[in-house]
Amino acid sequence: MTGARHMNRSSRLCAWLAAFAVLPAFSAAFAQDYPARPVRVIATSSAGGTSDIFMRALADELHKAMGQPFIIENRPGGAFNIGARACAEAPPDGYTLCIIPGEPLVFNQFLFKSLAFDPENGFEPITQLFFITQALVVSAALDVKTLPELIALSKAKPGTLSYSTAAVPLGVFIERLKRDTGADLVRVPFRGGGEAVTALLNGSTPVGLYGIANVRAQLEGGTVIGLLVDSDKRSPLFPGIPTIPEATQKTFAGRSYFGLLAPARTPKPIVARLQQEIARIVGDAGFRNRNLIERGLEPVASTPEAFARFIREDRAASELIVKESGLQPQ
Numbered sequence: 574m575t576g577a578r579h580m581n582r583s584s585r586l587c588a589w590l591a592a593f594a595v596l597p598a599f600s601a602a603f604a605q606d607y608p609a610r611p612v613r614v615i616a617t618s619s620a621g622g623t624s625d626i627f628m629r630a631l632a633d634e635l636h637k638a639m640g641q642p643f644i645i646e647n648r649p650g651g652a653f654n655i656g657a658r659a660c661a662e663a664p665p666d667g668y669t670l671c672i673i674p675g676e677p678l679v680f681n682q683f684l685f686k687s688l689a690f691d692p693e694n695g696f697e698p699i700t701q702l703f704f705i706t707q708a709l710v711v712s713a714a715l716d717v718k719t720l721p722e723l724i725a726l727s728k729a730k731p732g733t734l735s736y737s738t739a740a741v742p743l744g745v746f747i748e749r750l751k752r753d754t755g756a757d758l759v760r761v762p763f764r765g766g767g768e769a770v771t772a773l774l775n776g777s778t779p780v781g782l783y784g785i786a787n788v789r790a791q792l793e794g795g796t797v798i799g800l801l802v803d804s805d806k807r808s809p810l811f812p813g814i815p816t817i818p819e820a821t822q823k824t825f826a827g828r829s830y831f832g833l834l835a836p837a838r839t840p841k842p843i844v845a846r847l848q849q850e851i852a853r854i855v856g857d858a859g860f861r862n863r864n865l866i867e868r869g870l871e872p873v874a875s876t877p878e879a880f881a882r883f884i885r886e887d888r889a890a891s892e893l894i895v896k897e898s899g900l901q902p903q
Contacts, residue, residue, distance in 0.1 A: 607667055607843050608641040615663075615671040617656030619649040623705065623784070623868065624831045628672045630864045631702075634854045635847075643670075653677040654688060661695035665836040667843035672702070674831050679888035680741070683895040686902045693888070696834040698880040700848045702855075704871040705784050705829040707743060707803040708814060712779035713796050720800045720820045723780070724756040731757040736780035737772065739763045742827020742891075743782045743803070745898050750821065773797060784829075785810060786869030803828055809866050826890040830873070832880055844877050 614632060616625045625647060632643035648656035653676045660671035673696075682692050709720070715734075717723045727734045736758045738744050744760060751758055761778050763769060766787050772778035773788070774796060781788075785808055791797035792811060799814035803825050807816055817825045833851065835844060854860055855874040865872045875883065 605846075607846065608639055610668065611642045611644055612667070613663075613669050614643050614645050615656050615660045615669065616645055616647045617649065617653040617671070617673050617677065618647070620645075620647050622649075623786070623870070624672050624674070627702070627831075627864055627868070627870065630860070631851065631854060634860065635850060638850050638854070652681055652684070654681060654685070654690070657692070657695075658688075658690040660834065661690035661836055663836045665697070665838040665840075667835065667839055667847075670699070670833055670835050670847070671696075672831055672833055674829065675887060675891070678832070678834075678884055679891045680895070682888075683892050684741075684900060684902060695837050697837050697839040697844055698877050698884060699833045699835060699844050700851050700877065701830060701832045701873040701875045701880045701883055702851075703831060703865055703873055704804065705831075706786075706808050706810075706869045706871055707782055707829060708785040708788065708792075708808075708811075709747075709780070709782045709800045709802075710773065710788050710792065710797045711781075711800060712773055712776055713798055714776055715779055715798075717800075718798060723800060724750075724754045727757040728755060732759060734780060735759040735761045735778045736782070737761050737763050737769050737778045738782040739766070739769070740827070740829060741898055741900065742825075742829075742894050745894050746803070746817075746825055746827065747782060748898075753821075784869055789869065804871060808869065810869060826887075827894050832884075848874075848877055 614628060616628055618624050625645065629645055632645060635643045648659050653674055656671060657673055657677035660669060660673070663669035678692055682688060711717055711723060715726060717726055734757065736747055738747065747758060750756055758780060769778070769781060769783065770788060770791065773781050774791065785802065788797050789810065792799055799811055801817055801820040802808050802814050803817055805816060805818060808814065817823065852874040855872050861872055
């Protein structure tokens with residue numbers, strides 16, 4: 574009897590070991606069979622926005638590579654929270670993905686008293702797609718070419734130079750600059766990209782911190798002067814503009830970015846395959862130059878693990894930025 578029980582235990586152990594042994598092969602086959610039908614990609618911005626345009630180009634390449642269409646569904650509004658919620662509430666089967674900026678992932682939980690989704694546990698990171706290169710620019714009418722010249726002019730004309738920017742971290746950066754240098758710049762509300770550039774050009778708000786692609790034509794035409802970019806390396810579009818570390822000897826932790834995510838508990842093999850395909854696409858020089866570099870975007874295409882780590886670190890930095898800004902949850 575004892576020997577029989579021992580053999581039964583041994584048989585069960587062997588069965589378990591055999592089952593675990595085939596799991597990697599099963600997972601690989603599962604990922605290779607995916608997708609079997611069209612994939613929905615929720616975009617948290619409107620059609621025609623930076624992330625929407627990029628995602629449509631990426632979706633075309635994913636369709637070619639994976640055999641099924643990736644269909645963009647725009648869910649703008651609510652400080653990006655509407656699209657983020659729709660993504661977090663979708664079935665975790667790999668057939669709903671989302672392209673999301675940092676705000677709903679790490680920032681909005683400190684700006685809103687409550688959110689209808691869990692930013693920390695509601696998503697499965699796939700890959701950080703890109704950073705948006707932002708540039709501190711001034712109207713050429715100010716006749717300044719460097720950051721020290723802008724600071725000196727602002728001190729010479731206190732209360733007369735105004736600035737605008739679309740994101741809280743960028744506003745905090747300029748407020749830190751004012752505190753550290755004594756610069757006298759007055760913040761005005763951001764009213765939309767088109768209005769902001771118009772105000773920049775007509776001199777009513779002659780200083781701005783915007784996506785470099787939004788002011789590319791003006792920089793190339795000389796009606797706007799670039800003083801710095803918010804990245805650690807110079808933009809290939811305007812290599813003559815210094816970086817924040819070069820211009821201020823300080824770093825900046827509030828960069829704008831977009832990532833591709835899925836609802837939490839989406840199968841890991843699907844996540845891994847998507848990241849691998851995207852890294853391959855972004856690694857193509859033609860695609861990268863056409864859809865990222867030329868649009869003022871800095872390619873990343875990180876692994877799921879690296880993106881998850883970046884999100885955790887950015888959440889901690891975002892909490893400090895919100896506290897420094899003095900903004901209260903609404």
